[in-house]
Amino acid sequence: MDLSYQGILGCDGAAAEKFLQGQLTCNVAALNASKSSLGGLCNPKGSLLSLFRLLKSDSGYLFGMRRELVEPTRAVLSKYIVFFKAQLQDHSDEVIRLGLAGKGADNILYALFDAAPEHVDDVLTIDGSWIIRVAGEQPRFELWLQPEVAKKLWVPLTEHANLASSEHWEALEIAAALPDLTLATREQHIPQMMNLQAVGGVSFKKGCYTGQEIVARMQYLGKLKRHLFRAEVSTSSRPSAGQTIHCQSKEDLGQVVRVAQLSDGRYALLAVLYKQEAEGEPCWLAGDESAVLDIQPLPYTIDPEVFERNRPKL
Template sequence: MNNLITLLEEKNIQLNTDNTHVLSSSGKKTQVVPLIHQRILSIKGPETEKFLQGQLSCDVSAAFSTGSSLGSHCNIKGHMLSLFRLLKAGNDEAWLRMSHDIFDSATANLKKYMMFSKAESSEISDQISGIGLIGPGAQTLIERWFGNSPSETNSIISLSNGLVVRVPGDRFEIWMEDNALVDMLQQLPEEAGIGSTNDWILSEIDAGIPDLRAETQEAFIPQMTNFQVFAGVSFTKGCYTGQEIVTRLQHRGQLKKPMYIAEVSADTPPQPGDAITALNKPNAGRVVIAAQCGENRYRLLAVIVKNVAEQDPLFLHDQAVELKTLPYSLDPKLFLPK
């Protein structure tokens, strides 16, 4: 158990039984969310960039220049085995932060290709802990702690003991040595409070950012989750595992299932992989992730057949699904036959 978990318990912050979700929320406008639902894999060695460039969907060289990027690792059929945020932790080191429940299988899949590279992987979740900052005071808090803040999405501030990254939606993530992070949280200003894991996932949904869970591994090609919007997939960098299928869809195929934001009323939370149905199509789509946004009300990301989503009523467990507006536009050419 790391010191962040110990601190949360001392502050009587409610956690789930396996300490992977913060259940309680301060309700303040500026929230500091312990990212305990994520784990960190370190890839380190003189061939780190080369190895990752040949495996991941994103342009790792560009990510090393900027500081960070969303990315995925696909199988040979182009379906995502893992989805993560890549963080440059040093000239020869990258951190992949990803959902707790896909970590072990994602790590095993990467290691299959690492045998002949001068790079090694190790989990550092016990040494490096993370928090996410959301709300109107997020940037001010970052500047109070570090003197300045990353100016552009995906840019980072490198620290002696970690890093700060700006992520879509005017939000921030801090990943740093566990002891130092706990010391910072001990001095949280009055205007900020500890937020819940649900608060963070809801902010990800509002930004239209997908994530994978165990139930949806190998379910989606990157473009189905709008991954190209975030440069999570590169079509110019050259070969990587699954690249042929992903690139063919972009340049010669037709995307029939994009990702949507939606809301639904339900007595129980929607789960990743749950089926979205239509009157004449029982498998119209699948839930990607969901978060509570009101009493018995949930906001979700879902991959849905486009012509069904835009023409027919949609349902989740017999409850009406209401589509919402994405915070970005999708290239209409993706949906045209080539």
């Protein structure tokens, strides 16, 4: 699957780790060449400005995110990086991003490289390119490839796997309930509303970062009333990120954050919704009361006790 709608931002330099550790929700210091992490960049109020996958490169770190967020993310980080020996650079046009998924996807990688990342978030580095295992019911991988490597792999990949659209990849992302951010949904939700803590994208032990006080307070002192839901819906008009969702008791029940078409008139989506109402009554897309959401189970558990056990010792 072509993932060219996704971009890559790089942060290089001797102080890149120190700089990013004070800016991002994930534990940058815990990453190594064989491990990646989901993560977020927040404003001082704890609202997400960016969502990404972060991995360690030879010269620093690489963020994988939607192309539309690369420049806004670079602009925010640039305000603070001047105090560190580090640099930011857009690598979106220098790296080819592909998705590989399905039964036997790992066997294809073994045939090509004699290896494949075994666990979710694991990274395999080959010839300046990265293969990352991501969550999914069947084996699923992101390939971040140097152009010359992509050219070599194109023929063997197409011989062993069918070419599918980026829409299919988005449907797999939604099935795994992995959060996403667009320009339309920036600064709307704190990490827990996107279930980022449930997919390994927030560290509560790493120390301070921008927005950390708000995020930690919600985790340990607050009551999370909204979180990310997975749903399907039938409608004649494609839902869009940022679209409002209604229910009988609450006109603004929540917001669509990710969409993929499953078939004609049928869509999968992720939405941040008020938990009590979403679980207790029908809800629908704004502007179409017939477009009632069919709430689907999440593939992971949002368990407060897990995070309570991992509370940092003060």
